[in-house]
Amino acid sequence: MMRTYKFRIYISKSIQETIEEHLNICRYLYNYLLEQKTKNPKLNKGDTQKLITEHKKENPELKKVHSKALQMVNNKLWGNLKALGKLKQNGHKVGKLRFKSSKNHYKTIEYNQSGFKIKDNKLYLSKIGEISIKLHRKIKGEIKGVIIKKELTNKWFAFFQVEEEPKPLPKTNKVVGIDLGIDGYTIDSDGNKFENPKFIDETLDKIKKVQKNLSRKVRGSNNYKKTKLKLIKVYDKLNNQKNDFLHKLSRYYINNYDKIVLEDLNIKSMVENKKGQKTLNRHILDGSWKKFINLLLYKAEGAGREVILINPAYTSKKCFNCGCVVSSLRLSDRIFFCPNCGWKIDRDYNASLNILKSGLGESVVPAEGRPLLRVIPYIKVISGQVSPMNQEALPEGRGLRKPKGFRSTPSVREG
Ligand SMILES: [Zn+2]
Numbered sequence: 001m002m003r004t005y006k007f008r009i010y011i012s013k014s015i016q017e018t019i020e021e022h023l024n025i026c027r028y029l030y031n032y033l034l035e036q037k038t039k040n041p042k043l044n045k046g047d048t049q050k051l052i053t054e055h056k057k058e059n060p061e062l063k064k065v066h067s068k069a070l071q072m073v074n075n076k077l078w079g080n081l082k083a084l085g086k087l088k089q090n091g092h093k094v095g096k097l098r099f100k101s102s103k104n105h106y107k108t109i110e111y112n113q114s115g116f117k118i119k120d121n122k123l124y125l126s127k128i129g130e131i132s133i134k135l136h137r138k139i140k141g142e143i144k145g146v147i148i149k150k151e152l153t154n155k156w157f158a159f160f161q162v163e164e165e166p167k168p169l170p171k172t173n174k175v176v177g178i179d180l181g182i183d184g185y186t187i188d189s190d191g192n193k194f195e196n197p198k199f200i201d202e203t204l205d206k207i208k209k210v211q212k213n214l215s216r217k218v219r220g221s222n223n224y225k226k227t228k229l230k231l232i233k234v235y236d237k238l239n240n241q242k243n244d245f246l247h248k249l250s251r252y253y254i255n256n257y258d259k260i261v262l263e264d265l266n267i268k269s270m271v272e273n274k275k276g277q278k279t280l281n282r283h284i285l286d287g288s289w290k291k292f293i294n295l296l297l298y299k300a301e302g303a304g305r306e307v308i309l310i311n312p313a314y315t316s317k318k319c320f321n322c323g324c325v326v327s328s329l330r331l332s333d334r335i336f337f338c339p340n341c342g343w344k345i346d347r348d349y350n351a352s353l354n355i356l357k358s359g360l361g362e363s364v365v366p367a368e369g370r371p372l373l374r375v376i377p378y379i380k381v382i383s384g385q386v387s388p389m390n391q392e393a394l395p396e397g398r399g400l401r402k403p404k405g406f407r408s409t410p411s412v413r414e415g
Contacts, residue, residue: 001301005139005160009123009148010132016156018128019109019148022065027106029055029062029073031099037077038096045078065109066127072110112145123158133158140164152232168304175259177356179315179348180289183334186249187348187373189356197245197378200284203238210234242288248381250295254303261359263312265290308359319343320353346373 011019032055033048043051052070056062062070080097087094100106115126118139123131125148139162147159177189184193210231217224253260293309300307317329319336321343329336329347336343336350343350380386 001164001166001298002144003141003162003164005137005162007136007158007160008134009156009158010134011156015129015131020103022069022109022128023103023106025061025065026069026073026109027100027103029070030077030106033074033077034097034099037081045074048077049074064127066111066115066125068112068115069109069127072112075112076110107149109148110145111147116143116146118143131158151236153236154229164302166302166304169255172256172258174257175261175356175360176253176257177261177352177354177359178253179352179355180262180265180292181348182285184348184373184375185378186292187346187352188253189349189352191349191373193346193348193373193375194249194381195376195378196285197241197382199241199378200238203234203241204284207231207234207238238284242284243291245378245382246288246292246295248384250292250299252381252386253296254299254305257305259306259308259360260296260300261308261310261356262293262296263315263355264309265293310355310358315351315354315358316347318354320345320350320357349373 029052033051036051037043037048049071052062052074077097084094084097109128111125117124118133118135121133121135123133123146125131125146139160141162141164143160143162145161147161148156149159150156179187181187182196185196186192186194210227214224214227214231217227293307296307299305314325316336317325317327319326319338319341321338322341324338324340326336326338326340334347336345336347338344376386
């Protein structure tokens with residue numbers, strides 16, 4: 001499986017000029033290939049690849065760029081065409097693929113298989129030169145390719161794609177259902193409620209402040225540019241904090257469970273988008289949920305775990321205890337109460353139990369009484385101090401079926 005390593009690189013002015021020249025050539029080639037493809041829609045990926053070789057004769061400037069990097073331009077074009085096709089397939093209104101008319105629309109140079117080398121904190125790129133690199137982590141595995149990119153913060157980075165051997169984790173014989181929420185980031189069927197990280201709110205306040213500041217500046221002025229860069233940096237910080245949290249939380253679930261069941265957000269968001277405008281906070285949260293699921297899927301692959309995505313219909317409104325649907329439950333109701341059987345439980349906890357049941361497709365005997373949640377502060381996640389809940393190990397292959405039901409969990413506030 002592929003893993004990406006990101007490292008900061010430090011480049012001299014002359015190298016920067018070379019990279020920018022290469023970016024321009026790649027962008028030109030991208031547009032050229034797209035134009036040819038537009039004129040002749042029958043062209044396939046191999047055809048446009050051949051066009052590069054032919055076009056080199058007419059346009060020797062292309063030879064300044066490493067041949068693999070040019071090949072990757074073709075790859076990028078076909079990757080974009082494929083993504084567009086997929087959107088269309090899913091019923092989205094999409095136009096044609098756009099030309100990269102500005103420098104800002106083409107920001108990466110990619111080397112694949114050859115043309116690069118790392119030695120003693122130096123990255124050597126064929127036709128570009130030597131670049132200082134800060135290797136703060138050891139790269140494990142074979143490097144398949146490298147992408148050079150200048151981010152909006154004006155910092156340069158190298159992304160290495162590394163082929164990694166999967167490392168299966170020992171079986172835990174434990175399964176979990178996870179409800180993704182706003183009140184808690186995750187609420188799971190073991191009674192854990194992971195707090196939504198507060199830094200998101202804190203950083204959002206800062207973002208709003210800088211945005212307000214920006215709106216007062218004259219567009220294009222030096223002050224405007226300065227404030228804009230500040231805004232980008234705050235966003236960047238938010239992203240880094242968020243990613244750190246998501247990596248650690250997904251690692252917790254992967255380490256502790258063989259099977260992890262969640263709702264399929266692709267189905268869920270389509271339902272909720274109809275309700276109209278989303279707040280910035282909600283927007284960021286939505287994006288982070290998708291990222292969280294992707295991290296779980298990616299980590300599960302390497303660890304030999306299983307992630308099951310289920311249809312979210314009725315996960316909230318169905319009583320886990322007796323199965324009847326309580327349609328009067330409103331979004332603001334934090335406690336689920338079933339008038340049919342009297343089951344009373346935290347609404348997200350009830351949802352996580354339904355999610356688990358739906359994912360495993362097995363009968364579950366519910367706990368008696370009112371299971372309580374263990375609230376885990378996000379800071380514990382970031383500092384890696386979360387220990388798993390005691391869950392009775394299940395007999396191999398029997399999923400969730402437990403004759404005496406799961407025990408109601410004590411209410412503990414950690415930290
Ligand atoms: Zn009920």
